[in-house]
Structure formats: structure tokens, C-alpha cells
Amino acid sequence: MKNIVELNHPLITHKLAILRDKNTGTKEFRELANEIGTFLCYEAMKDASLEETIIETPIAKINTGILNEDKYAFVPILRAGMGFVDGVINVIPNAKIGHIGMYRDENTFKPVNYFFKVPKDIEKREVIILDPMLATGGSALDAIELLKEKGVKKIKFLCMIAAPEGLEAVTKVYPDVKIYCAHIDDHLNENKYIVPGLGDAGDRIFGTK
Ligand code: PRP
Ligand code: URA
Numbered sequence: 001m002k003n004i005v006e007l008n009h010p011l012i013t014h015k016l017a018i019l020r021d022k023n024t025g026t027k028e029f030r031e032l033a034n035e036i037g038t039f040l041c042y043e044a045m046k047d048a049s050l051e052e053t054i055i056e057t058p059i060a061k062i063n064t065g066i067l068n069e070d071k072y073a074f075v076p077i078l079r080a081g082m083g084f085v086d087g088v089i090n091v092i093p094n095a096k097i098g099h100i101g102m103y104r105d106e107n108t109f110k111p112v113n114y115f116f117k118v119p120k121d122i123e124k125r126e127v128i129i130l131d132p133m134l135a136t137g138g139s140a141l142d143a144i145e146l147l148k149e150k151g152v153k154k155i156k157f158l159c160m161i162a163a164p165e166g167l168e169a170v171t172k173v174y175p176d177v178k179i180y181c182a183h184i185d186d187h188l189n190e191n192k193y194i195v196p197g198l199g200d201a202g203d204r205i206f207g208t209k
Contacts, residue, residue, distance in 0.1 A: 001171050003178045004162075007043060012036065012182050016160070020198045026207040030083060033132060033160065033205060036182050037087025040158040044128060044180045045091065069094035073125040075118060077102055077143055081130040083205035084158065088130065098122060100143050104135075109192045111139040116146055123151030132201040134159045134181065136192050137166030144174050160201075161185050163194045 018024055019032045050065025072095040076082050085097065101115025119125065129143050140157055147155055155177045157170070162181040165188050170179065185194045193199070203209040 001167055003171060003175060004167055004184075005043060005178065005180045006184050007039060007180070007182045009039075012039060016183055019160070020196065022199065024204075026204065029204050033083040033201075034085075034087030034090075036160055037084035037130070037158070038090050040084075040160075040180050040182060041088040041091040041128070044156050044158060044178075067092070071125055072096075073098055073119050073122055073127050075100055075127055075129050075143070075147065077129065077131040077139055078115060079103075080132050080201040080205055083132055083201065084130040088128065088158070095128075096125065098127075100129075100146060102139050102142060104139065104192075109136055109138065111142050113142060113146070118147070118150065122147070123153070125152070126154040126156070127152045129155065129157045130159075131157070132160040132205075133194060133197070134162040134166040134170070134179070135188055135194050136163075137169035140166065140170050141173060144170070144177055156180065161194055161197055163188050 015032050015036055019029060048067055051068055053064060053066050055062055055064050069092050072092050074088055074095050075098040076085055078099055078101040096119040098118030099115060102111040102113050105112055127147055134140055144155055157177055157179045160182045162184050185197055187195050189195050
């Protein structure tokens with residue numbers, strides 16, 4: 001599938017292995033989620049354009065480039081997307097942050113929207129959506145639609161684990177949205193959980209179960 005980047009690195013496999021382990025506790029889970037978030041964001045910034053600048057080092061003058069951090073916004077999907085925010089903010093500390101609140105209905109598996117608050121000038125920014133899990137793709141599709149309605153032109157989606165079903169659903173509707181995931185897992189089970197996955201990301205980040 002086009003426009004999907006899967007991080008392929010032994011360190012990511014190592015960190016994901018610990019994260020997936022059902023015996024890993026909340027503190028370590030949060031730390032690992034943020035670390036993986038940093039790597040995902042680093043990868044997602046590979047195509048960033050820089051503004052030319054001249055810098056004087058203690059030794060010489062050079063023509064180099066700097067990132068205009070005012071061109072970016074992170075938008076975590078609540079709750080679990082919050083588990084990434086510290087990690088991505090390490091990479092672009094001055095980016096603005098919006099929030100989209102949604103949860104998956106337990107019976108229909110469709111997302112229910114309950115909150116939407118984004119920076120006023122969101123349409124001028126590249127938006128990086130954060131959500132650890134891309135399962136059916138329903139939450140991602142709704143989040144992208146809400147941001148497009150606000151006039152956002154460039155959207156990227158960062159997740160830790162994606163299911164092939166969700167990737168197909170999102171890329172079919174929004175081929176322009178580039179998806180970065182730490183790993184593409186096997187399939188969804190009858191409850192639309194990712195297999196092997198890591199369970200319920202929100203519950204594991206916040207210790208609610
Ligand atoms: C999880 C996850 C995604 C969504 C993915 O959220 O964080 O937002 O499910 O599933 P989908 O691709 O099938 O839409 P959840 O509903 O568990 O809410 P929470 O983050 O508040 O726990
Ligand atoms: N949401 C989760 O938190 N985990 C899954 O496997 C699917 C949806």
C-alpha cells in the first residue's frame with residue numbers, strides 16, 4: 001500500500017516487544033510509548049522543508065537550514081493519543097497541540113466523537129495526528145475528516161500498531177495522508193482488537209483496567 005511507512009529497526013522491535021508484554025506495567029508502558037513516539041516523529045519529519053539561514057560557528061560561517069516549528073500541530077486522539085505527546089514534543093518542541101476526543105462504541109465498533117479543539121490557525125499548519133492504535137480505521141477516518149473540514153491540507157498519522165484492515169480503509173479514502181507505524185500486525189479479531197496487538201492502549205497507558 002502506498003503512503004505507509006513501517007519503522008523497520010531492531011530497537012523498535014525490542015521496545016514494542018516489551019510494550020506488548022501483558023506483564024509490562026503502566027509506568028514502563030508510558031515511557032516506551034513516548035520513546036516510540038519520538039522515533040515515529042523523527043521518521044515523519046524526513047520530508048520536512050527547511051528555511052535557509054546563515055549561522056556563525058565559533059570557527060566559520062555556514063549556510064544551513066532551520067525548521068519553522070510554527071508550521072506544525074500535533075493532534076492526539078483522546079485518550080490513548082496522549083500517550084505519545086511527550087515523545088513527539090521532544091522532536092518539535094514549539095508545535096501547537098489540538099485534541100480530538102473519541103471512543104469506540106463497544107457494540108458497533110464505530111467512533112463516537114465527544115471533543116474537538118484545535119489551534120485557531122490549524123489550516124495553515126501541517127497536522128500530525130497521534131493515536132497508538134489503528135484498528136478498523138474508523139477513528140482515523142473521522143479525525144482526518146474533521147481536520148479536512150477545518151481546511152487542513154497536509155496530514156500525517158502516527159501510530160504504534162496498525163492492522164492491515166484499517167490501513168486499507170484509510171488509504172482508500174485518503175491516499176494523500178501518509179501513515180507512519182512502528183509495526184503492521186496480522187489481523188483484527190471478532191471484537192476488532194488488533195492481533196497480536198497490545199490490548200487496549202488507553203487502559204494500559206492510564207491504568208484503567
Ligand atoms: C482506541 C484507539 C483508537 C481506536 C482505534 O481508542 O486509541 O482511537 O481505539 O480503533 P479503530 O481504528 O477501530 O477506530 P478507544 O476507543 O479504546 O478509546 P480510548 O483511547 O479512550 O481508550
Ligand atoms: N483499540 C485498542 O486500544 N486496541 C486495539 O487492539 C484496537 C483498538
